[in-house]
């Protein structure tokens with residue numbers, strides 16, 4: 041029986057997030073001949089993004105637009121999504137494993153009495169058998185899971201930066217379907233949003249992460265790291281010790297009780313390499329460690345190590361990259 | 367105020383994961399309260415002390431989970447409920463449904479859980495539960511104030527902070543920064559031994575034995591081990607130049 045895969049696309053600052061293209065690819069990788077791929081855009085003024093979703097593989101695009109959907113609210117977005125589900129009748133829902141996906145996917149799964157496999161990093165299909173790979177213990181182990189009933193609805197969230205999107209084809213066309221927003225009476229009210237990361241690149245999606253540990257010594261100590269990240273178009277992360285010391289926000293913490301990142305390049309500055317930190321970054325493609333202490337455990341997982349003072353090394357590195365990328 | 371805390375026992379974050387015959391080796395491993403759930407326990411105790419009422423811990427897990435529940439009772443929670451049964455496979459759909467079957471019969475003003483569990487990392491159970499119980503929820507909170515029947519919370523939304531007002535009863539999941547969990551005191555440990563502790567099986571929860579998992583693990587492996595790379599040599603400037611060249615020509619990531 042042909043299935044319909046529905047990808048819940050996510051935009052940020054008026055642009056589709058990379059993870060949405062990755063989720064489209066994840067749905068494609070899960071599908072068989074004859075299956076269809078649809079996407080849903082929820083938000084105010086999101087229709088303009090439909091063309092790009094078509095280019096990346098969506099055949100049908102459902103759009104729910106309403107002023108109430110300007111920013112994410114669990115109840116409002118769930119209501120919009122359920123309206124689309126009622127029209128589209130999908131067999132599977134795919135989300136990015138982002139703040140929105142982590143919130144909305146389990147709500148949708150519970151509403152549909154569906155199984156969900158979260159934080160998927162790879163997909164293998166042979167015939168009707170689809171296996172989903174995901175990390176356990178923040179990457180200290182890896183499991184494969186499958187849905188026990190292939191006919192029941194599936195819900196999947198896809199970890200950013202792991203599944204390469206399809207090559208876009210700008211000539212692809214998709215059918216656009218507007219779905220009316222069934223305005224629910226909202227119980228929770230967002231009073232205020234304090235923007236701290238506006239414009240910055242999301243850590244989980246960043247291709248390059250420059251992280252600071254206790255070795256940066258102060259909030260100002262992150263300055264050279266921010267400059268390096270800016271030159272590389274990357275994001276800044278931190279160890280828990282740096283967060284605990286108040287040098288930075290907990291939202292920047294990488295590790296077992298923080299974010300798990302899989303960038304192309306991870307630069308650890310003044311981070312010793314505790315097991316909880318390694319759990320969150322050791323599947324990065326290339327790891328670079330900068331540490332004064334030649335015995336620091338971080339060097340055991342680093343592809344390249346520089347033994348030295350980060351306050352000398354990081355500015356030199358920034359200069360060198362600036363020259364290279366000029 | 368009737369406060370329920372969802373609690374899971376996890377491996378100590380210091381533990382290395384060792385597999386034997388495709389399962390995680392538990393012998394000699396240290397177990398702890400899931401670090402995020404610890405913030406939930408602490409918040410519940412503080413709110414109980416401020417507003418009165420009772421803190422009940424609820425967990426689905428192996429019998430050993432009783433240790434984690436005893437620790438949380440020693441921190442100051444009032445009662446514990448452990449739902450333990452060999453038939454439970456650990457699928458998030460299943461666990462949320464079992465908890466919902468139990469919690470629907472309770473009077474609840476506030477439900478607190480952790481942001482995610484550091485072993486499984488799926489982050490589904492608490493949010494599913496909010497939906498199953500028909501409660502509003504906010505995930506990943508770093509601040510919680512209650513006055514009357516309204517909660518005002520701060521939600522960590524990938525670094526931005528959303529200030530959200532929610533009517534009670536509601537469910538919240540705790541993010542790091544919410545508070546500083548206390549250690550169990552010696553008198554606390556002594557008192558914990560006498561606090562009400564219910565052990566339930568699926569047979570004690572009407573309808574729970576009919577819940578069937580929707581997902582299943584097919585394999586478990588260790589990730590490929592990372593080999594130590596190259597410590598660069600020479601003066602700093604030439605090390606830096608070599609690094610940047612290597613990233614371009616060897617690793618091809620720049």
Ligand SMILES: Cc1cc2nc3c(=O)[nH]c(=O)nc-3n(C[C@H](O)[C@H](O)[C@H](O)COP(=O)(O)OP(=O)(O)OC[C@H]3O[C@@H](n4cnc5c(N)ncnc54)[C@H](O)[C@@H]3O)c2cc1C
Pocket residue numbers: 252253254255256278279280281282293294295296297298299309310311312313314315316317320330331332333336348349350351379401
């Ligand atoms: C339950 C639990 C959960 C945890 N979860 C996490 C987690 O998710 N993420 C995490 O990161 N940690 C976590 N930790 C903490 C972890 O155990 C370590 O304490 C932490 O990672 C150490 O951070 P650090 O490397 O920045 O600090 P330190 O271990 O203090 O290391 C600082 C390093 O900086 C170097 N240094 C100092 N000055 C300089 C300089 N000028 N130039 C270069 N190098 C310099 C030093 O040589 C040292 O190696 C957790 C701990 C527990 C108990």
